[in-house]
Amino acid sequence: MTERTARSYVLDKPKGTFVLGDYEVPDPAPGSVLMKIELCGVCGTDVHTWQSEVETFEYPVSLGHEIVGTVEALGKGVATDYIGKPLKEGDRIGVIPAIHCHKCYFCTIAKTPEKCIDWKTYGTWPNADKKPYFTGGYGDYLYIHDPNSVFVKMDASPERGVFLEPMAIVVHSMLHAKIEPGDTVVVNGAGPIGLLTVGHAKIAGASKVIAIGRKNRLRLGLAEKMGADVTVCHTDVPEQKDRADFVFENSLNGYGADVVINTVGTAAGFAQSLDYVRDSGTVVEVGNFVDSGTMEFNPCKHLLEKGIKLIGSFDNEAEHYVRGLPIIADERLPLLDIITHTIPMGRLQESLTAIKDGTKLDGKEIVKIVLDPTL
Missing domain, CATH: 3.90.180.10 (Medium-chain alcohol dehydrogenases, catalytic domain)
Known part of the structure:
Protein backbone atom coordinates (compact mmCIF):
# COMPACT_ATOMS: atom_id res chain seq x y z
CA MET A 1 0.00 0.00 0.00
CA ALA A 156 -17.59 31.23 10.33
CA SER A 157 -15.93 31.22 6.91
CA PRO A 158 -12.23 30.33 6.73
CA GLU A 159 -11.43 33.98 5.98
CA ARG A 160 -13.04 34.94 9.29
CA GLY A 161 -11.90 31.82 11.11
CA VAL A 162 -8.24 32.58 10.44
CA PHE A 163 -8.62 35.55 12.82
CA LEU A 164 -9.64 33.40 15.80
CA GLU A 165 -6.14 33.12 17.28
CA PRO A 166 -5.29 36.84 17.09
CA MET A 167 -8.81 37.69 18.27
CA ALA A 168 -8.21 35.49 21.30
CA ILE A 169 -5.19 37.68 22.09
CA VAL A 170 -7.52 40.68 21.91
CA VAL A 171 -10.22 39.04 24.04
CA HIS A 172 -7.64 38.43 26.75
CA SER A 173 -6.62 42.09 26.76
CA MET A 174 -10.26 43.19 26.79
CA LEU A 175 -11.02 41.11 29.86
CA HIS A 176 -8.22 43.04 31.57
CA ALA A 177 -9.38 46.40 30.20
CA LYS A 178 -12.91 46.22 31.67
CA ILE A 179 -14.33 48.82 29.27
CA GLU A 180 -17.48 50.56 30.47
CA PRO A 181 -20.13 52.66 28.67
CA GLY A 182 -18.93 56.23 28.28
CA ASP A 183 -15.27 55.23 28.14
CA THR A 184 -12.76 56.74 25.75
CA VAL A 185 -10.38 54.01 24.58
CA VAL A 186 -7.07 54.62 22.84
CA VAL A 187 -5.64 51.79 20.74
CA ASN A 188 -1.97 52.49 20.14
CA GLY A 189 -0.89 50.73 16.96
CA ALA A 190 -2.84 49.89 13.81
CA GLY A 191 -1.41 46.51 12.87
CA PRO A 192 -3.63 43.42 12.76
CA ILE A 193 -3.88 43.15 16.57
CA GLY A 194 -4.55 46.89 16.86
CA LEU A 195 -7.29 46.73 14.21
CA LEU A 196 -8.97 43.78 15.92
CA THR A 197 -8.70 45.65 19.21
CA VAL A 198 -10.46 48.68 17.73
CA GLY A 199 -13.35 46.49 16.57
CA HIS A 200 -13.63 44.60 19.84
CA ALA A 201 -13.47 47.81 21.90
CA LYS A 202 -16.41 49.23 19.98
CA ILE A 203 -18.45 46.05 20.37
CA ALA A 204 -17.50 45.93 24.06
CA GLY A 205 -19.19 49.28 24.63
CA ALA A 206 -16.52 51.96 24.28
CA SER A 207 -18.24 55.26 23.51
CA LYS A 208 -15.20 56.68 21.72
CA VAL A 209 -12.26 54.85 20.19
CA ILE A 210 -9.11 56.70 19.12
CA ALA A 211 -6.67 54.71 16.95
CA ILE A 212 -3.08 55.88 16.68
CA GLY A 213 -0.74 54.69 13.94
CA ARG A 214 2.74 55.58 12.80
CA LYS A 215 2.63 56.13 9.04
CA ASN A 216 0.54 53.51 7.23
CA ARG A 217 -2.60 55.34 6.15
CA LEU A 218 -4.13 52.16 4.74
CA ARG A 219 -4.15 50.71 8.26
CA LEU A 220 -5.67 53.85 9.74
CA GLY A 221 -8.38 53.75 7.09
CA LEU A 222 -9.10 50.18 8.13
CA ALA A 223 -9.21 51.31 11.76
CA GLU A 224 -12.06 53.63 10.81
CA LYS A 225 -13.85 50.75 9.10
CA MET A 226 -13.39 48.67 12.25
CA GLY A 227 -15.10 51.35 14.31
CA ALA A 228 -12.54 53.99 15.29
CA ASP A 229 -14.17 57.36 15.82
CA VAL A 230 -10.90 59.25 15.44
CA THR A 231 -7.52 58.30 13.96
CA VAL A 232 -4.15 59.94 14.50
CA CYS A 233 -1.14 59.48 12.21
CA HIS A 234 2.37 60.21 13.51
CA THR A 235 3.16 61.72 10.10
CA ASP A 236 0.48 64.37 10.63
CA VAL A 237 1.22 64.88 14.33
CA PRO A 238 4.94 64.16 14.67
CA GLU A 239 5.44 65.39 18.24
CA GLN A 240 4.43 63.06 21.06
CA LYS A 241 3.29 65.94 23.27
CA ASP A 242 0.93 67.10 20.53
CA ARG A 243 -0.47 63.59 20.15
CA ALA A 244 -1.05 63.36 23.89
CA ASP A 245 -2.72 66.79 23.91
CA PHE A 246 -4.94 65.64 21.03
CA VAL A 247 -6.05 62.57 23.00
CA PHE A 248 -6.90 64.67 26.05
CA GLU A 249 -8.79 67.22 23.96
CA ASN A 250 -10.76 64.48 22.19
CA SER A 251 -11.50 62.30 25.22
CA LEU A 252 -15.11 62.41 26.34
CA ASN A 253 -14.14 63.29 29.88
CA GLY A 254 -11.54 65.90 28.92
CA TYR A 255 -8.91 64.23 31.12
CA GLY A 256 -7.48 61.58 28.80
CA ALA A 257 -8.28 58.01 27.84
CA ASP A 258 -10.04 55.83 30.38
CA VAL A 259 -8.33 52.80 28.82
CA VAL A 260 -5.23 52.59 26.65
CA ILE A 261 -4.31 49.33 24.94
CA ASN A 262 -0.80 49.27 23.50
CA THR A 263 -0.36 46.93 20.54
CA VAL A 264 2.93 48.45 19.32
CA GLY A 265 5.82 46.04 19.75
CA THR A 266 8.40 48.58 20.90
CA ALA A 267 9.41 50.06 24.24
CA ALA A 268 8.81 53.51 22.76
CA GLY A 269 5.24 52.56 21.88
CA PHE A 270 4.59 51.48 25.44
CA ALA A 271 6.10 54.70 26.79
CA GLN A 272 3.83 56.73 24.50
CA SER A 273 0.80 54.85 25.79
CA LEU A 274 1.46 56.10 29.31
CA ASP A 275 1.04 59.67 28.03
CA TYR A 276 -2.50 59.03 26.80
CA VAL A 277 -4.15 57.62 29.91
CA ARG A 278 -6.07 59.72 32.43
CA ASP A 279 -5.30 59.65 36.13
CA SER A 280 -6.67 56.43 37.68
CA GLY A 281 -7.15 54.95 34.20
CA THR A 282 -5.95 51.60 32.83
CA VAL A 283 -3.11 50.71 30.47
CA VAL A 284 -3.03 47.20 29.01
CA GLU A 285 0.24 46.14 27.38
CA VAL A 286 -0.09 43.63 24.53
CA GLY A 287 2.43 44.62 21.87
CA ASN A 288 5.79 43.78 23.44
CA PHE A 289 5.37 40.01 23.12
CA VAL A 290 9.12 39.70 22.58
CA ASP A 291 11.89 41.73 24.19
CA SER A 292 12.21 44.97 22.22
CA GLY A 293 14.42 46.82 24.67
CA THR A 294 14.00 49.14 27.62
CA MET A 295 12.64 52.61 28.36
CA GLU A 296 12.90 55.19 31.10
CA PHE A 297 10.19 54.70 33.72
CA ASN A 298 9.58 56.85 36.78
CA PRO A 299 7.52 54.88 39.32
CA CYS A 300 6.39 58.09 41.02
CA LYS A 301 5.42 60.17 37.98
CA HIS A 302 4.28 57.41 35.62
CA LEU A 303 2.49 55.13 38.08
CA LEU A 304 1.98 56.27 41.66
CA GLU A 305 0.95 59.91 41.15
CA LYS A 306 -1.35 58.99 38.29
CA GLY A 307 -2.81 56.06 40.20
CA ILE A 308 -3.14 54.01 37.03
CA LYS A 309 -3.61 50.29 36.61
CA LEU A 310 -0.84 48.82 34.45
CA ILE A 311 -1.56 45.30 33.20
CA GLY A 312 0.44 42.95 31.01
CA SER A 313 -1.74 40.69 28.84
CA PHE A 314 0.27 37.70 27.64
CA ASP A 315 -0.88 35.23 24.97
CA ASN A 316 -4.25 33.47 25.32
CA GLU A 317 -5.98 30.30 26.47
CA ALA A 318 -9.13 28.26 25.85
CA GLU A 319 -11.59 30.72 27.40
CA HIS A 320 -10.42 33.47 25.07
CA TYR A 321 -11.00 31.30 22.00
CA VAL A 322 -14.50 30.36 23.05
CA ARG A 323 -15.34 34.00 23.75
CA GLY A 324 -13.75 35.00 20.45
CA LEU A 325 -15.93 32.74 18.28
CA PRO A 326 -18.99 35.04 18.16
CA ILE A 327 -16.79 38.09 17.67
CA ILE A 328 -15.07 36.81 14.51
Whole structure:
Protein backbone atom coordinates (compact mmCIF):
# COMPACT_ATOMS: atom_id res chain seq x y z
CA MET A 1 0.00 0.00 0.00
CA THR A 2 1.45 3.35 -1.06
CA GLU A 3 1.73 5.87 1.75
CA ARG A 4 0.06 9.23 1.34
CA THR A 5 2.29 12.27 1.64
CA ALA A 6 1.67 16.01 1.95
CA ARG A 7 3.69 19.18 2.35
CA SER A 8 4.83 21.01 5.45
CA TYR A 9 7.40 23.73 6.11
CA VAL A 10 10.12 23.53 8.74
CA LEU A 11 12.62 26.23 9.71
CA ASP A 12 16.08 24.68 9.66
CA LYS A 13 17.86 27.05 12.10
CA PRO A 14 17.72 30.58 13.59
CA LYS A 15 17.77 33.11 10.72
CA GLY A 16 17.64 30.09 8.46
CA THR A 17 15.62 28.79 5.55
CA PHE A 18 12.03 27.56 5.47
CA VAL A 19 12.30 24.12 3.89
CA LEU A 20 9.21 22.63 2.25
CA GLY A 21 9.19 18.86 2.65
CA ASP A 22 6.90 15.94 1.89
CA TYR A 23 5.88 13.86 4.88
CA GLU A 24 3.73 10.83 5.52
CA VAL A 25 0.16 11.81 6.40
CA PRO A 26 -0.80 9.97 9.60
CA ASP A 27 -3.98 8.12 10.34
CA PRO A 28 -5.11 9.81 13.57
CA ALA A 29 -4.44 7.82 16.71
CA PRO A 30 -7.17 7.48 19.36
CA GLY A 31 -7.96 10.91 20.80
CA SER A 32 -6.35 12.74 17.86
CA VAL A 33 -7.64 14.75 14.91
CA LEU A 34 -6.19 15.27 11.45
CA MET A 35 -7.05 18.79 10.22
CA LYS A 36 -6.87 19.79 6.58
CA ILE A 37 -5.62 23.37 6.68
CA GLU A 38 -7.63 25.96 4.78
CA LEU A 39 -5.75 29.10 5.80
CA CYS A 40 -2.93 30.08 8.13
CA GLY A 41 -2.20 33.66 9.07
CA VAL A 42 1.38 34.84 8.59
CA CYS A 43 2.21 36.47 11.92
CA GLY A 44 4.93 38.87 12.99
CA THR A 45 5.72 36.55 15.89
CA ASP A 46 7.00 34.05 13.33
CA VAL A 47 9.32 36.74 11.99
CA HIS A 48 10.75 37.19 15.50
CA THR A 49 11.18 33.43 15.90
CA TRP A 50 12.84 33.17 12.49
CA GLN A 51 15.20 36.07 13.19
CA SER A 52 16.08 34.97 16.71
CA GLU A 53 19.77 35.03 17.58
CA VAL A 54 19.23 32.30 20.18
CA GLU A 55 18.60 28.63 19.57
CA THR A 56 15.49 28.58 21.74
CA PHE A 57 14.15 25.42 20.12
CA GLU A 58 15.40 22.06 18.93
CA TYR A 59 15.63 22.72 15.20
CA PRO A 60 14.12 22.25 12.74
CA VAL A 61 10.87 23.74 14.04
CA SER A 62 7.45 24.08 12.47
CA LEU A 63 5.93 27.57 12.48
CA GLY A 64 2.45 28.95 11.76
CA HIS A 65 -0.10 29.21 14.57
CA GLU A 66 -3.13 31.16 13.22
CA ILE A 67 -4.79 28.07 11.80
CA VAL A 68 -8.25 27.27 10.47
CA GLY A 69 -9.26 24.13 8.65
CA THR A 70 -11.63 21.20 8.41
CA VAL A 71 -11.69 17.81 10.06
CA GLU A 72 -10.08 15.34 7.65
CA ALA A 73 -10.28 12.39 10.03
CA LEU A 74 -11.18 11.73 13.66
CA GLY A 75 -9.27 9.37 15.88
CA LYS A 76 -11.16 6.81 17.96
CA GLY A 77 -12.98 8.41 20.88
CA VAL A 78 -13.21 11.95 19.44
CA ALA A 79 -16.87 12.90 19.09
CA THR A 80 -17.01 16.55 20.20
CA ASP A 81 -14.95 19.72 20.32
CA TYR A 82 -13.67 21.34 23.53
CA ILE A 83 -17.07 22.69 24.57
CA GLY A 84 -19.04 19.57 23.68
CA LYS A 85 -20.30 20.38 20.19
CA PRO A 86 -20.71 17.25 18.05
CA LEU A 87 -17.88 16.85 15.56
CA LYS A 88 -17.71 15.04 12.25
CA GLU A 89 -15.46 14.92 9.21
CA GLY A 90 -15.76 18.09 7.16
CA ASP A 91 -16.55 20.37 10.12
CA ARG A 92 -14.53 23.58 10.33
CA ILE A 93 -12.40 23.98 13.46
CA GLY A 94 -9.89 26.35 14.96
CA VAL A 95 -7.07 24.99 17.08
CA ILE A 96 -5.53 26.66 20.11
CA PRO A 97 -1.81 26.42 19.31
CA ALA A 98 -0.62 26.60 22.92
CA ILE A 99 -1.00 23.29 24.73
CA HIS A 100 -1.25 23.61 28.51
CA CYS A 101 -0.65 20.80 30.96
CA HIS A 102 -3.74 21.46 33.16
CA LYS A 103 -1.72 20.25 36.16
CA CYS A 104 0.84 22.90 37.14
CA TYR A 105 0.40 25.74 39.65
CA PHE A 106 -0.47 28.29 36.96
CA CYS A 107 -3.01 26.04 35.25
CA THR A 108 -4.79 24.91 38.41
CA ILE A 109 -4.24 27.42 41.24
CA ALA A 110 -3.34 30.77 39.66
CA LYS A 111 -5.91 30.15 36.88
CA THR A 112 -3.53 31.61 34.30
CA PRO A 113 -2.82 28.65 32.01
CA GLU A 114 -1.12 30.97 29.52
CA LYS A 115 1.78 30.87 32.02
CA CYS A 116 1.86 27.06 32.11
CA ILE A 117 5.36 25.82 32.96
CA ASP A 118 5.02 22.69 30.77
CA TRP A 119 3.50 24.31 27.68
CA LYS A 120 4.03 23.22 24.09
CA THR A 121 2.82 24.89 20.92
CA TYR A 122 1.63 23.86 17.50
CA GLY A 123 3.64 26.38 15.54
CA THR A 124 6.95 26.12 17.42
CA TRP A 125 7.20 22.35 17.54
CA PRO A 126 10.76 20.98 17.92
CA ASN A 127 12.34 18.37 15.67
CA ALA A 128 9.54 18.96 13.22
CA ASP A 129 11.12 16.80 10.50
CA LYS A 130 10.43 13.75 12.63
CA LYS A 131 7.16 12.03 13.49
CA PRO A 132 4.41 12.95 14.22
CA TYR A 133 5.00 15.59 11.46
CA PHE A 134 2.47 18.32 10.57
CA THR A 135 2.86 20.27 13.80
CA GLY A 136 2.59 23.81 12.42
CA GLY A 137 0.22 25.82 10.27
CA TYR A 138 2.43 26.26 7.22
CA GLY A 139 1.46 23.05 5.49
CA ASP A 140 -1.35 20.98 4.04
CA TYR A 141 -2.34 19.39 7.35
CA LEU A 142 -2.13 19.86 11.10
CA TYR A 143 -1.98 16.71 13.21
CA ILE A 144 -3.68 17.57 16.51
CA HIS A 145 -2.16 14.72 18.45
CA ASP A 146 -1.29 15.95 21.95
CA PRO A 147 -3.87 14.76 24.53
CA ASN A 148 -4.13 18.28 26.03
CA SER A 149 -4.94 19.90 22.69
CA VAL A 150 -7.94 22.23 22.48
CA PHE A 151 -9.93 22.84 19.31
CA VAL A 152 -13.31 24.44 18.72
CA LYS A 153 -15.91 24.02 16.02
CA MET A 154 -16.96 27.14 14.13
CA ASP A 155 -19.56 28.23 11.61
CA ALA A 156 -17.59 31.23 10.33
CA SER A 157 -15.93 31.22 6.91
CA PRO A 158 -12.23 30.33 6.73
CA GLU A 159 -11.43 33.98 5.98
CA ARG A 160 -13.04 34.94 9.29
CA GLY A 161 -11.90 31.82 11.11
CA VAL A 162 -8.24 32.58 10.44
CA PHE A 163 -8.62 35.55 12.82
CA LEU A 164 -9.64 33.40 15.80
CA GLU A 165 -6.14 33.12 17.28
CA PRO A 166 -5.29 36.84 17.09
CA MET A 167 -8.81 37.69 18.27
CA ALA A 168 -8.21 35.49 21.30
CA ILE A 169 -5.19 37.68 22.09
CA VAL A 170 -7.52 40.68 21.91
CA VAL A 171 -10.22 39.04 24.04
CA HIS A 172 -7.64 38.43 26.75
CA SER A 173 -6.62 42.09 26.76
CA MET A 174 -10.26 43.19 26.79
CA LEU A 175 -11.02 41.11 29.86
CA HIS A 176 -8.22 43.04 31.57
CA ALA A 177 -9.38 46.40 30.20
CA LYS A 178 -12.91 46.22 31.67
CA ILE A 179 -14.33 48.82 29.27
CA GLU A 180 -17.48 50.56 30.47
CA PRO A 181 -20.13 52.66 28.67
CA GLY A 182 -18.93 56.23 28.28
CA ASP A 183 -15.27 55.23 28.14
CA THR A 184 -12.76 56.74 25.75
CA VAL A 185 -10.38 54.01 24.58
CA VAL A 186 -7.07 54.62 22.84
CA VAL A 187 -5.64 51.79 20.74
CA ASN A 188 -1.97 52.49 20.14
CA GLY A 189 -0.89 50.73 16.96
CA ALA A 190 -2.84 49.89 13.81
CA GLY A 191 -1.41 46.51 12.87
CA PRO A 192 -3.63 43.42 12.76
CA ILE A 193 -3.88 43.15 16.57
CA GLY A 194 -4.55 46.89 16.86
CA LEU A 195 -7.29 46.73 14.21
CA LEU A 196 -8.97 43.78 15.92
CA THR A 197 -8.70 45.65 19.21
CA VAL A 198 -10.46 48.68 17.73
CA GLY A 199 -13.35 46.49 16.57
CA HIS A 200 -13.63 44.60 19.84
CA ALA A 201 -13.47 47.81 21.90
CA LYS A 202 -16.41 49.23 19.98
CA ILE A 203 -18.45 46.05 20.37
CA ALA A 204 -17.50 45.93 24.06
CA GLY A 205 -19.19 49.28 24.63
CA ALA A 206 -16.52 51.96 24.28
CA SER A 207 -18.24 55.26 23.51
CA LYS A 208 -15.20 56.68 21.72
CA VAL A 209 -12.26 54.85 20.19
CA ILE A 210 -9.11 56.70 19.12
CA ALA A 211 -6.67 54.71 16.95
CA ILE A 212 -3.08 55.88 16.68
CA GLY A 213 -0.74 54.69 13.94
CA ARG A 214 2.74 55.58 12.80
CA LYS A 215 2.63 56.13 9.04
CA ASN A 216 0.54 53.51 7.23
CA ARG A 217 -2.60 55.34 6.15
CA LEU A 218 -4.13 52.16 4.74
CA ARG A 219 -4.15 50.71 8.26
CA LEU A 220 -5.67 53.85 9.74
CA GLY A 221 -8.38 53.75 7.09
CA LEU A 222 -9.10 50.18 8.13
CA ALA A 223 -9.21 51.31 11.76
CA GLU A 224 -12.06 53.63 10.81
CA LYS A 225 -13.85 50.75 9.10
CA MET A 226 -13.39 48.67 12.25
CA GLY A 227 -15.10 51.35 14.31
CA ALA A 228 -12.54 53.99 15.29
CA ASP A 229 -14.17 57.36 15.82
CA VAL A 230 -10.90 59.25 15.44
CA THR A 231 -7.52 58.30 13.96
CA VAL A 232 -4.15 59.94 14.50
CA CYS A 233 -1.14 59.48 12.21
CA HIS A 234 2.37 60.21 13.51
CA THR A 235 3.16 61.72 10.10
CA ASP A 236 0.48 64.37 10.63
CA VAL A 237 1.22 64.88 14.33
CA PRO A 238 4.94 64.16 14.67
CA GLU A 239 5.44 65.39 18.24
CA GLN A 240 4.43 63.06 21.06
CA LYS A 241 3.29 65.94 23.27
CA ASP A 242 0.93 67.10 20.53
CA ARG A 243 -0.47 63.59 20.15
CA ALA A 244 -1.05 63.36 23.89
CA ASP A 245 -2.72 66.79 23.91
CA PHE A 246 -4.94 65.64 21.03
CA VAL A 247 -6.05 62.57 23.00
CA PHE A 248 -6.90 64.67 26.05
CA GLU A 249 -8.79 67.22 23.96
CA ASN A 250 -10.76 64.48 22.19
CA SER A 251 -11.50 62.30 25.22
CA LEU A 252 -15.11 62.41 26.34
CA ASN A 253 -14.14 63.29 29.88
CA GLY A 254 -11.54 65.90 28.92
CA TYR A 255 -8.91 64.23 31.12
CA GLY A 256 -7.48 61.58 28.80
CA ALA A 257 -8.28 58.01 27.84
CA ASP A 258 -10.04 55.83 30.38
CA VAL A 259 -8.33 52.80 28.82
CA VAL A 260 -5.23 52.59 26.65
CA ILE A 261 -4.31 49.33 24.94
CA ASN A 262 -0.80 49.27 23.50
CA THR A 263 -0.36 46.93 20.54
CA VAL A 264 2.93 48.45 19.32
CA GLY A 265 5.82 46.04 19.75
CA THR A 266 8.40 48.58 20.90
CA ALA A 267 9.41 50.06 24.24
CA ALA A 268 8.81 53.51 22.76
CA GLY A 269 5.24 52.56 21.88
CA PHE A 270 4.59 51.48 25.44
CA ALA A 271 6.10 54.70 26.79
CA GLN A 272 3.83 56.73 24.50
CA SER A 273 0.80 54.85 25.79
CA LEU A 274 1.46 56.10 29.31
CA ASP A 275 1.04 59.67 28.03
CA TYR A 276 -2.50 59.03 26.80
CA VAL A 277 -4.15 57.62 29.91
CA ARG A 278 -6.07 59.72 32.43
CA ASP A 279 -5.30 59.65 36.13
CA SER A 280 -6.67 56.43 37.68
CA GLY A 281 -7.15 54.95 34.20
CA THR A 282 -5.95 51.60 32.83
CA VAL A 283 -3.11 50.71 30.47
CA VAL A 284 -3.03 47.20 29.01
CA GLU A 285 0.24 46.14 27.38
CA VAL A 286 -0.09 43.63 24.53
CA GLY A 287 2.43 44.62 21.87
CA ASN A 288 5.79 43.78 23.44
CA PHE A 289 5.37 40.01 23.12
CA VAL A 290 9.12 39.70 22.58
CA ASP A 291 11.89 41.73 24.19
CA SER A 292 12.21 44.97 22.22
CA GLY A 293 14.42 46.82 24.67
CA THR A 294 14.00 49.14 27.62
CA MET A 295 12.64 52.61 28.36
CA GLU A 296 12.90 55.19 31.10
CA PHE A 297 10.19 54.70 33.72
CA ASN A 298 9.58 56.85 36.78
CA PRO A 299 7.52 54.88 39.32
CA CYS A 300 6.39 58.09 41.02
CA LYS A 301 5.42 60.17 37.98
CA HIS A 302 4.28 57.41 35.62
CA LEU A 303 2.49 55.13 38.08
CA LEU A 304 1.98 56.27 41.66
CA GLU A 305 0.95 59.91 41.15
CA LYS A 306 -1.35 58.99 38.29
CA GLY A 307 -2.81 56.06 40.20
CA ILE A 308 -3.14 54.01 37.03
CA LYS A 309 -3.61 50.29 36.61
CA LEU A 310 -0.84 48.82 34.45
CA ILE A 311 -1.56 45.30 33.20
CA GLY A 312 0.44 42.95 31.01
CA SER A 313 -1.74 40.69 28.84
CA PHE A 314 0.27 37.70 27.64
CA ASP A 315 -0.88 35.23 24.97
CA ASN A 316 -4.25 33.47 25.32
CA GLU A 317 -5.98 30.30 26.47
CA ALA A 318 -9.13 28.26 25.85
CA GLU A 319 -11.59 30.72 27.40
CA HIS A 320 -10.42 33.47 25.07
CA TYR A 321 -11.00 31.30 22.00
CA VAL A 322 -14.50 30.36 23.05
CA ARG A 323 -15.34 34.00 23.75
CA GLY A 324 -13.75 35.00 20.45
CA LEU A 325 -15.93 32.74 18.28
CA PRO A 326 -18.99 35.04 18.16
CA ILE A 327 -16.79 38.09 17.67
CA ILE A 328 -15.07 36.81 14.51
CA ALA A 329 -18.53 35.85 13.22
CA ASP A 330 -19.93 39.35 13.87
CA GLU A 331 -20.60 40.91 10.48
CA ARG A 332 -20.19 44.40 11.94
CA LEU A 333 -16.45 43.77 11.80
CA PRO A 334 -15.12 43.86 8.19
CA LEU A 335 -12.39 41.33 8.91
CA LEU A 336 -11.91 40.35 5.29
CA ASP A 337 -10.79 43.90 4.49
CA ILE A 338 -7.77 43.37 6.76
CA ILE A 339 -6.46 40.56 4.52
CA THR A 340 -4.31 42.30 1.91
CA HIS A 341 -2.50 39.25 0.54
CA THR A 342 -3.34 35.57 0.08
CA ILE A 343 -0.25 33.58 -0.87
CA PRO A 344 0.54 30.04 -2.01
CA MET A 345 2.93 27.79 -0.11
CA GLY A 346 5.91 28.71 -2.27
CA ARG A 347 5.91 32.37 -1.19
CA LEU A 348 6.20 31.95 2.58
CA GLN A 349 9.80 33.08 3.07
CA GLU A 350 9.36 35.94 0.62
CA SER A 351 6.32 37.14 2.56
CA LEU A 352 8.02 36.86 5.96
CA THR A 353 10.96 38.81 4.55
CA ALA A 354 8.64 41.60 3.41
CA ILE A 355 7.11 41.79 6.89
CA LYS A 356 10.58 41.85 8.46
CA ASP A 357 11.80 44.61 6.16
CA GLY A 358 8.58 46.63 6.26
CA THR A 359 8.33 46.59 2.46
CA LYS A 360 5.41 46.17 0.11
CA LEU A 361 4.48 42.81 -1.39
CA ASP A 362 3.30 42.74 -5.00
CA GLY A 363 3.29 46.54 -4.90
CA LYS A 364 0.79 46.66 -2.03
CA GLU A 365 1.15 47.69 1.60
CA ILE A 366 0.94 44.69 3.92
CA VAL A 367 -1.69 44.56 6.62
CA LYS A 368 -2.39 40.84 6.91
CA ILE A 369 -1.01 37.96 4.84
CA VAL A 370 -2.67 34.55 4.90
CA LEU A 371 -1.27 31.37 3.40
CA ASP A 372 -3.64 29.17 1.38
CA PRO A 373 -2.08 25.74 0.78
CA THR A 374 -4.57 24.98 -2.02
CA LEU A 375 -3.20 27.73 -4.29
